[in-house]
Amino acid sequence: MLLVDSTTIPPWAYFALATTLLTAWVLSFRYQKGLNKYPGPFVASVTNFWRLWQWLRHTDMCYFPKVAKYGRIIRIGPNTLLFNDPEAIKDIYMTHFNKARQSDFYKVGQGVSRGVAVPNIFSTTDRHYHAKLRRSVANAFALSTLVNYEPYVTDTVATFLAQLDARFAGRPGADGICDMSEWTKYFALDVVSALTMGKSYGLLEAGYDHIGIVEARTEFLRYFTIVNNVTWLDRVLKKNPLLMWLGRLGLWNSVTATVPIALRQMDEKKRTFKGVDADGKTRVDLLTKFLQAKVDNPDIVDDRAVLGLTLSMVNAGSGTVATTLAATFYFLLKYPAVMKALVEETDAHFEPLADASSGVGFHASVVPFADSQKLPLLDAVLKEIFRLWPGLGMQLIERLTPPEGAHILGEYIPGGIIVSCNAWIMHRHKPTYGDDVEVFRPQRWLDASPEQLAAMNKALLVWGAGPNTCIGKNIAFLELFKVIPSVLRVFTLELADPTKDWKVFNLGDPEPSEFFVRFRPRYRKA
Numbered sequence: 001m002l003l004v005d006s007t008t009i010p011p012w013a014y015f016a017l018a019t020t021l022l023t024a025w026v027l028s029f030r031y032q033k034g035l036n037k038y039p040g041p042f043v044a045s046v047t048n049f050w051r052l053w054q055w056l057r058h059t060d061m062c063y064f065p066k067v068a069k070y071g072r073i074i075r076i077g078p079n080t081l082l083f084n085d086p087e088a089i090k091d092i093y094m095t096h097f098n099k100a101r102q103s104d105f106y107k108v109g110q111g112v113s114r115g116v117a118v119p120n121i122f123s124t125t126d127r128h129y130h131a132k133l134r135r136s137v138a139n140a141f142a143l144s145t146l147v148n149y150e151p152y153v154t155d156t157v158a159t160f161l162a163q164l165d166a167r168f169a170g171r172p173g174a175d176g177i178c179d180m181s182e183w184t185k186y187f188a189l190d191v192v193s194a195l196t197m198g199k200s201y202g203l204l205e206a207g208y209d210h211i212g213i214v215e216a217r218t219e220f221l222r223y224f225t226i227v228n229n230v231t232w233l234d235r236v237l238k239k240n241p242l243l244m245w246l247g248r249l250g251l252w253n254s255v256t257a258t259v260p261i262a263l264r265q266m267d268e269k270k271r272t273f274k275g276v277d278a279d280g281k282t283r284v285d286l287l288t289k290f291l292q293a294k295v296d297n298p299d300i301v302d303d304r305a306v307l308g309l310t311l312s313m314v315n316a317g318s319g320t321v322a323t324t325l326a327a328t329f330y331f332l333l334k335y336p337a338v339m340k341a342l343v344e345e346t347d348a349h350f351e352p353l354a355d356a357s358s359g360v361g362f363h364a365s366v367v368p369f370a371d372s373q374k375l376p377l378l379d380a381v382l383k384e385i386f387r388l389w390p391g392l393g394m395q396l397i398e399r400l401t402p403p404e405g406a407h408i409l410g411e412y413i414p415g416g417i418i419v420s421c422n423a424w425i426m427h428r429h430k431p432t433y434g435d436d437v438e439v440f441r442p443q444r445w446l447d448a449s450p451e452q453l454a455a456m457n458k459a460l461l462v463w464g465a466g467p468n469t470c471i472g473k474n475i476a477f478l479e480l481f482k483v484i485p486s487v488l489r490v491f492t493l494e495l496a497d498p499t500k501d502w503k504v505f506n507l508g509d510p511e512p513s514e515f516f517v518r519f520r521p522r523y524r525k526a
């Protein structure tokens with residue numbers, strides 16, 4: 001036997017051995033499953049920490065467009081490909097949808113209650129459970145049910161108008177300046193809580209985050225958007241086995257602020273629940289419909305699913321609407337010709353409001369959904385906002401290829417690879433949308449030929465695609481088509497300082513801040 005005296009091995013040999021092992025380990029990531037043929041930043045091919053680093057460097061923007069220069073298929077992680085071509089949407093989200101699971105990205109979005117991860121309709125990675133759950137509640141999101149929800153939206157829009165009027169409209173100096181990035185959040189949270197639980201959080205009336213819900217959401221999303229770049233960190237931090245075990249013993253519990261509020265409202269609702277039909281009202285909230293789904297499908301919808309659904313309405317349906325609404329007003333103010341044309345369209349469709357002497361009822365100022373949907377420029381403005389400022393657009397929509405692999409853009413991609421698209425990149429695809437993709441030009445939707453329009457709609461990833469496409473899309477339309485023309489009908493908006501731009505933070509939703517606006521009342525003298 002050959003024995004080597006360790007004292008005879010020089011230190012450089014240890015160093016050489018360690019370097020060789022490390023290089024081999026790094027290269028095993030780089031060359032795994034033949035993904036080295038796809039271009040992308042070198043560091044991204046060996047570690048997901050590249051993504052985390054990009055996020056930390058560019059919190060004020062979506063960093064994915066920076067890699068678009070690499071081509072149609074870009075490697076942005078050791079096991080992750082990003083597709084930069086609208087044709088990939090169908091391949092990834094629809095053709096393979098029966099088998100393609102969501103990646104661990106979604107698991108990071110699962111809350112924890114008493115040491116157990118709680119998947120909901122958004123964050124479950126179980127395809128079969130998701131399909132059954134979605135079918136059980138589909139009726140609550142159908143176009144035909146919007147009539148049940150419109151009164152909640154009308155009430156919240158009226159409160160929004162009344163608060164803007166009382167607090168800011170026509171006031172001189174600093175008193176007249178409204179931070180729309182905050183107030184659009186109050187609106188979105190109040191309207192989604194009214195729609196979901198029949199009762200608004202009362203943020204608009206309070207004028208500040210009096211229940212800490214904005215703070216709680218921001219904290220949750222900040223964690224989610226950081227950790228989903230390197231998903232195993234979640235198993236070290238929040239879903240650490242030790243913490244989960246302590247949680248099951250009742251010695252550790254981390255609950256976000258939305259949970260106790262939702263639980264309280266659920267208990268209240270359960271006590272008064274008589275069934276949707278038995279209620280015989282035109283006003284029915286989503287929670288009542290979820291409780292009805294529990295009665296109809298008890299094997300799929302249990303109390304935990306009802307809570308998960310309730311919370312995912314508030315989580316998925318508030319930041320997205322808030323940022324879309326803020327962006328609509330921001331871009332209209334930055335492009336005054338479009339603002340002028342939209343105000344003219346609104347005035348042409350809706351009667352002028354009564355003058356100050358007769359007083360103004362804000363409920364009467366809120367436009368009906370059935371009428372506002374007929375405004376072609378409003379429709380084009382919203383489409384252009386969805387393109388330029390997609391609500392969840394700063395993140396990837398990740399799927400995992402099935403074990404046997406998948407064909408995407410004509411390329412065979414092996415099984416177990418994370419494949420994804422990003423709305424921010426897709427919506428700036430010049431062959432589809434034109435060379436002026438960075439310009440806010442709603443007219444592009446009105447001037448397009450039928451073929452162009454079909455291609456533009458097909459590439460629009462604002463609602464996602466396939467079986468996980470946004471279930472709240474119709475509700476978002478109901479809110480946006482009512483609130484935007486109603487605000488323009490009542491006020492003239494001005495940027496407090498037209499030379500300043502807003503600030504943006506990447507929370508998955510592009511989260512704006514420091515968007516300061518003045519309101520002049522149109523129906524009375526200031």
Ligand code: HEM
Pocket residue numbers: 121122123134192312313316317318320321324390391392397461462463464465467468469470471472473475476
């Ligand atoms: C402008 C507003 C909105 C935008 C841009 C938006 C965007 C999206 C996107 C892109 C997805 C797909 C995510 C994925 O595949 O991982 C999604 C899913 C979802 N959205 Fe929305 N959303 C909006 C409003 C709403 C509203 C108002 C609600 C509820 C009232 C809502 C509830 C949901 C839920 C529950 C899901 C998960 C659906 C599933 O996985 O089956 N969203 N949304």
